[in-house]
Amino acid sequence: MIIDIHGHVVAPPELYAYQASLLASRGAHGRGKVNVSDEKLMNAVWGSRQGEKKTHIELLNEVGTDMQFVSPRPFHAMHSAKPEKIVHWYTEEANNLIARVCKLFPNRFLGIAGLPQNAEVSPKNAIPEMERCIKELGFVGVMLNPDPNEGVGTPPPGLGDEYWYPIYEKAVELDVPILIHSASCQSHRESYSLHFINEETIAVISLLNSKVFEVFPTLKIVISHAGGAVPYQIGRFMAGRYRTGAEPFEESIRKLYFDTCLYTKDSLELLFKTVGVDRCMFGTENPGTGSAINPNTGMYMDNTKPVIESIEWLSETDKKMIFSETAIKVYNLKRS
Numbered sequence: 001m002i003i004d005i006h007g008h009v010v011a012p013p014e015l016y017a018y019q020a021s022l023l024a025s026r027g028a029h030g031r032g033k034v035n036v037s038d039e040k041l042m043n044a045v046w047g048s049r050q051g052e053k054k055t056h057i058e059l060l061n062e063v064g065t066d067m068q069f070v071s072p073r074p075f076h077a078m079h080s081a082k083p084e085k086i087v088h089w090y091t092e093e094a095n096n097l098i099a100r101v102c103k104l105f106p107n108r109f110l111g112i113a114g115l116p117q118n119a120e121v122s123p124k125n126a127i128p129e130m131e132r133c134i135k136e137l138g139f140v141g142v143m144l145n146p147d148p149n150e151g152v153g154t155p156p157p158g159l160g161d162e163y164w165y166p167i168y169e170k171a172v173e174l175d176v177p178i179l180i181h182s183a184s185c186q187s188h189r190e191s192y193s194l195h196f197i198n199e200e201t202i203a204v205i206s207l208l209n210s211k212v213f214e215v216f217p218t219l220k221i222v223i224s225h226a227g228g229a230v231p232y233q234i235g236r237f238m239a240g241r242y243r244t245g246a247e248p249f250e251e252s253i254r255k256l257y258f259d260t261c262l263y264t265k266d267s268l269e270l271l272f273k274t275v276g277v278d279r280c281m282f283g284t285e286n287p288g289t290g291s292a293i294n295p296n297t298g299m300y301m302d303n304t305k306p307v308i309e310s311i312e313w314l315s316e317t318d319k320k321m322i323f324s325e326t327a328i329k330v331y332n333l334k335r336s
Contacts, residue, residue, distance in 0.1 A: 008071055046291070087116050088129070098137075115143065116129050118148055126167065140176060141177045146199050151190060180222065220257065222258065226271045227275070231253070256275075
């Protein structure tokens with residue numbers, strides 16, 4: 001069983017036309033909705049793979065993924081857009097499409113809810129959509145953006161701040177994991193890919209230097225893109241803890257879970273050795289940023305299952321944990 005915990009919906013153009021209309025009108029024409037047939041939703045294609053156009057199912061079949069968790073595409077999240085209502089409308093429509101995809105392919109997809117976060121607005125405003133997605137749509141987790149300002153203006157509080165506690169409290173109540181994943185970037189200093197990594201790095205440090213896990217001991221947090229930069233710069237943070245006599249950082253980091261959304265063998269090995277195989281879950285974002293052919297191997301970079309399988313020192317038990325067992329436990333999945 002291969003479970004990919006980090007995927008995003010392959011939506012037909014109607015969703016993004018709807019978004020463009022909201023942004024252009026700022027909601028003046030009312031909410032509207034995305035009108036798309038089940039057939040078109042099933043046959044939506046991803047077209048950035050060297051000119052190929054394939055459906056989501058075809059892409060997963062190619063690499064042997066049995067199930068994928070899907071959320072809205074983060075760089076479309078528009079969390080800094082105003083007025084706040086258009087962010088809610090877009091997010092709800094994106095989540096509705098994901099729910100339909102999951103219903104059309106019940107054995108291939110599970111939903112991760114996008115939250116209608118908005119710059120300088122309390123996270124409490126996102127809780128009704130969080131509850132709707134989990135209780136009514138059957139989603140298994142939520143995706144939280146640590147920077148709804150999208151790289152401009154005064155940065156929001158770090159994830160260790162009480163500002164975020166309403167989301168954590170609700171996640172504990174619903175017993176669902178939170179996937180930390182940054183969103184679009186409006187700053188000229190960063191691409192959105194770099195912004196993702198920077199914000200996820202800040203998120204890890206803020207969480208582990210806070211009391212969040214004392215206040216919410218059963219909270220389950222998964223860091224996208226394998227922890228940003230932290231697992232690969234861990235020595236700096238270890239040294240800081242040694243100087244103060246606080247809990248060793250190499251122990252603190254194991255309070256978090258990490259996906260394997262990395263595209264080289266060396267970085268994957270370092271992740272497993274740094275945080276422990278039992279804290280890692282298979283994730284590829286396929287199709288997405290890694291959907292490019294590596295000229296050195298002739299393979300798509302996001303086809304990381306064979307890369308992980310080629311790591312000699314991983315046992316069969318280790319691989320089973322990475323590919324499915326930990327995800328089944330963390331996301332409360334029923335065994336087939």
